[in-house]
Amino acid sequence: xxxxxxxxxxxxxxxxxxxxxxxxxxxxxxxxxxxxxxxxxxxxxxxxxxxxxxxxxxxxxxxxxxxxxxxxxxxxxxxxxxxxxxxxxxxxxxxxxxxxxxxxxxxxxxxxxxxxxxxxxxxxxxxxxxxxxxxxxxxxxxxxxxxxxxxxxxxxxxxxx
Numbered sequence: 001x002x003x004x005x006x007x008x009x010x011x012x013x014x015x016x017x018x019x020x021x022x023x024x025x026x027x028x029x030x031x032x033x034x035x036x037x038x039x040x041x042x043x044x045x046x047x048x049x050x051x052x053x054x055x056x057x058x059x060x061x062x063x064x065x066x067x068x069x070x071x072x073x074x075x076x077x078x079x080x081x082x083x084x085x086x087x088x089x090x091x092x093x094x095x096x097x098x099x100x101x102x103x104x105x106x107x108x109x110x111x112x113x114x115x116x117x118x119x120x121x122x123x124x125x126x127x128x129x130x131x132x133x134x135x136x137x138x139x140x141x142x143x144x145x146x147x148x149x150x151x152x153x154x155x156x157x158x159x160x161x
Contacts, residue, residue, distance in 0.1 A: 006137075007089050010096040010130055013137040014089070017128065018082040018102075024074045030067050034131055034138040055124050055146040066142075078117065079107030094132035095140075102126050102144065123147035 020029035052066040083103040102124040129141040
């Protein structure tokens with residue numbers, strides 16, 4: 001068996017996070033989140049250091065609050081698919097940073113005939129921070145922000161102010 005590099009392992013963990021969301025598999029998603037920070041909780045206002053920001057939501061702190069948010073999202077989403085682009089992975093010791101664009105296709109609530117509601121597309125830029133554990137790389141923090149600006153024609157032009 002071929003040992004994977006840290007970067008490859010982080011990429012696999014990142015992909016597994018989105019795969020679990022697509023399947024609506026809360027158990028698999030929960031297993032991917034960092035379990036504890038071994039004493040860091042007292043320094044972080046009683047939380048375990050885990051945090052999450054879904055687009056348009058306030059900061060969620062603590063593993064249980066973060067997992068509850070995913071359970072709510074999964075319970076109210078009929079269909080979701082992620083196409084990840086612009087994925088960049090940076091590993092430093094036991095911490096890894098992944099930035100990517102989530103090209104999301106989701107379906108609204110079922111209509112009267114039982115058919116899936118209208119499909120909606122959305123762009124979200126995400127930052128996922130992972131920590132190395134004895135069980136492998138686990139997500140420590142997720143931050144998603146909606147892309148509201150149209151892409152510029154000239155990539156060297158920078159953001160308009």
